[in-house]
Amino acid sequence: MKKLMFCLCFLGLLISQGQSNGSSFNDDKQSLWNDFTYDMGNVFQGVGYAYTRPLYWQNDDFYILGATAGTTLGLYAYDDELRQYFVNHKQDVPNLILDYGWYAGSPQNNYGATGAVYLTGLFTRNEKLRRTGVLLLSSATATGFLQQFTKSVAGRARPQTNLGKNHFKPFGGSAGYRSFPSGHAVLTFTNAHVIAKQFDSWWIKGPIYAIGMTPGLTRIYEEQHWASDVFLSWVLSYFVVESIDKYLDKKYDQKYNSDSKDNLTSLNFTFSGNRLGVVYSF
Template sequence: MDNLSKLFRCLTVMFFLLCSLFFHGIPSAEAGNRSTGDILEDDVARFAHDFRSIFSSPAHFDGSDWMTVFAVAGTATAAVLWVDDPVREYMLDNRSGFMDDLVSVGDYYGKLSTGYYLGSTLYVAGIVSEDEWVRYTGRAVLEAHTFSLLITGILKAVTGRSRPYLFEGNKQFNWFEKENSRWSFPSGHTTAAFAISSALSRRIDRPWATTGLYALSGITVLDRIYDDKHWLSDTIIGAAIGTAVGLAVGKMINEEEARRKKGGLESLNERPVELVHFSLSF
């Protein structure tokens, strides 16, 4: 890896650390009233609660919710299937040194390890500094990253879509595959990138941060197609999964933080979070 690529990666990490340390408002002193053991025990319980909320949500969908999910997912996938090949050919025909360096940032941002490095760093920094906002943000990244990739991992194995470099076409779904070369749908890198960006966007809640975060996720989309690892349609669904889970987790964490600031948390027996919600008026 050349020095320019290393610089891009360092700047990416520094960007998030600066966001976390300087743009979150007044730190809460509540953490100082509990031991580290109490904090860890509470966060493990909350992590498990949030996991149940995310994964039990579909069990509470009604017919309309399921129709919305299938309609949106099916329409989005079908709409881009016909441009998968042209987009792939364009990317492969327009390689350059600049693009090589640019997409390396997207590749790094979408890696499995990046989300855990970033989330863990923020979480530990929040505990050490007794800063509730930073700790909550670290947990939001870890939760969004983990939950969204579990969903994507299951879909990969079930659908068994062939990756572009196998030259089997974009309609080759083999179903229940174990080989990574047939785990194209959805894109795991894209899922991770959008999950992290969405969770951080909810936490930072600044227009400039949201713009920068989603632009960074967009570079991950470019990387997956540019490196011939995924079809465009793989990245669209990966982005949808990451965004839905990241925003849902960010919302739960924000509400948890607000309740604690008001004097404590209620029972963990709360209703599942809404992953799909549309309001239409005529």
């Protein structure tokens, strides 16, 4: 919530500063408003696009579905053993990491961060960053609503209830029956995948994915979710992001990691004499 308030204050500051520029501000405000309404339209259309993709699946998509289902069932078979393993080793995990897992996956913190990315792109007139913000917002919205709906329908008991991995109470309502899928895992891995797509190097992608997967793992340590819940949450996030990203290709001219070397997002280390630097290009 604090991040959201900061974004709103930042927006108000920019508007108040611009009001002293007369007609140039009015033109700029109109342009910003046009960009904003266009982007928000793409956010909601992207959500709809992701939800309708199963209607257009081809053979390869069903192979992927089968592989995902098989892996999930494999983890489901060992959920009890995996739960016990994580519980036995919880004391080895620093509290800082467990706390991070909770706060990073909270919806208010997630939307505060993604909103800040989008607003930065909007006010700096950077289409690549705007597009990234739209992808973050639409992906988080799509996965967020989907996981909330699925939790309610499935009604899987959380590990901490000690009712077992096979206990389900569809439309159970209480917090103890909202294990599948993991909202924390969904939101944080969604963000991680969007950010990782900005880079080509796996030396950069790897740590980003590791950070994005950490909250899901901490939720297993905290006995809030089963391993199979978390795995399927990651898969859900991955394919929703991929689907919406494909949709946005038709809506924006600028994109990170474009084929043009001039437009390539990169993080480079530079050495010159006795100087050491880092250059981020986008």
